[in-house]
Amino acid sequence: MNPTLETLMLAFSADDRPAIPLSALFLGAEPHEALRHWPDLTGWQPLKPLADAWDRAGFARIDELPAGQWPVVLVLPGKSRDETLLWFALAKDRLEPGGRIVAAMPNTAGASRFENELAQAAGNITSIQKHKCRAFHAMDDGSWNGETLNAWRSLGGFRGIAGTPYLARAGIFSSGHIDPGSLLLGQHLPASLHGRVADLGAGWGFLSDVALRRCPKIERIDLYEADSRALACAERNLACHDRDIRFHWHDVTRALPETYDAILMNPPFHTGQNTDVDLGRAFLTTAAAALKRHGKLHLVANRQLPYEAVLDCLRLAWRKVAEDKTYKVIVAEKR
Ligand SMILES: C[S@@+](CC[C@H](N)C(=O)[O-])C[C@H]1O[C@@H](n2cnc3c(N)ncnc32)[C@H](O)[C@@H]1O
Structure with missing residues (x-):
């Protein structure tokens, strides 16, 4: 069991949580049984063993991050601070208006610190804790802090x-x-x-x-x-x-x-x-x-x-x- 992935999926399993979206993009995609019920899900995964696991489970995957807009972008970042903040910005850039970023991280990777960073940029956040991890989601209500997003975008590239x-x-x-x-x-x-x-x-x-x-x-x-x-x-x-x-x-x-x-x-x-x-x-x-x-x-x-x-x-x-x-x-x- 991957506790971070389990916690991410819990974000969709209770009444007051986001509904399963009509389509979604998954950054850092890892397969989970619950995702089989999702109507239209595309994964991006830079790590080959995890990309292979995603492919073997029969999900759709793209090698390069696509342009486009989705009602939900899931984010399972790696360990590094810069990567996590960059992925929040990449996810935000692919949200349709009113869409949601849903991210999960282990507590030992600084989940609460990153949740706070996302909350400050987005102006809203909802969070759950389970399996020594946090899942948190923020909605794009059109008022995200542009300066913070630009700083996060600048962490990409060579x-x-x-x-x-x-x-x-x-x-x-x-x-x-x-x-x-x-x-x-x-x-x-x-x-x-x-x-x-x-x-x-x-x-x-x-x-x-x-x-x-x-x-x-x-x-x-x-x-x-x-x-x-x-x-x-x-x-x-x-x-x-x-x-x-x-x-x-x-x-x-x-x-x-x-x-x-x-x-x-x-x-x-x-x-x-x-x-x-x-x-x-x-x-x-x-x-x-x-x-x-x-x-x-x-x-x-x-x-x-x-x-x-x-x-x-x-x-x-x-x-x-x-x-x-x-x-x-x-x-x-x-x-
Ligand atoms: C200790 S680092 C060494 C990197 C590089 N050789 C250097 O000297 O800087 C190990 C490398 O193995 C890669 N790696 C981890 N698991 C792997 C796998 N299953 N197959 C191929 N590469 C992997 C990591 O991404 C990382 O770049």
Whole structure:
């Protein structure tokens, strides 16, 4: 059960709550049985595993946010402040007059603070609490604060990462800095990397950029990333390289379509708010299956994560090549 989604649906289940609308748009769409009764629902979801779940449940989905107006826009934002406020503005811009934004967030993600922000912009709010989450809805009565909305809209689009040539966007991993773990792995990538290389969970492209700059014998690099917004940033960040670079919106817990001489990764270990070592394990399993014989996996992880045992189970020969107070860099070979 996803408690935030359950709480969002509760917003429609009592007498004094909004009626099920004739049509609705869902930002951050996730499938729920109750939505099957909705006559006309379109979802937008930048995260591939969740987009796949939405598709499997048989709902309609669009890759790019559409223009248009709906009587209801549902919003399930991610963890970041900027993303949440931006999504409120994107939702408001797609409301018909008198329409409603209905959002839900976990308390630990600052639900009450965001509810207050929306209330101040909209001048009205109704809220329920359940499952340690809040669902709140605000109506577009024509009097929303234009200045606040403009400030929220300005959080969209590409933005520079200070002190670097890179671009990122609100809501993606490490949108304001280079991840220190990836920096450590970048420092230990050998110039001898060659042939076909894959970057799993490539984010906005830092590791691929380092590899392309340092390793002239790379013939092709494939970036696999679940967040379509991060992948769009990676395309911009790698546009300076005149090399064979391919971008895949892909769930790395599923098999890769090709095999590789080398694989780079700083695997994720969070799903939403929670630590999820299984996700990292799944990344290692996918990598082991996609390495050619004698292919090498270059990996960085927090020191406490038990990936050495996973590599043993996958029959990869590994050695630790660097560590600092927080991270370890491991190179593993498929024999
Ligand atoms: C720790 S970050 C590393 C990002 C990037 N390599 C870097 O160095 O900045 C892990 C990345 O994996 C992505 N990710 C999470 N789950 C994924 C999945 N199931 N499939 C593909 N990518 C995923 C996240 O969006 C995030 O960009």
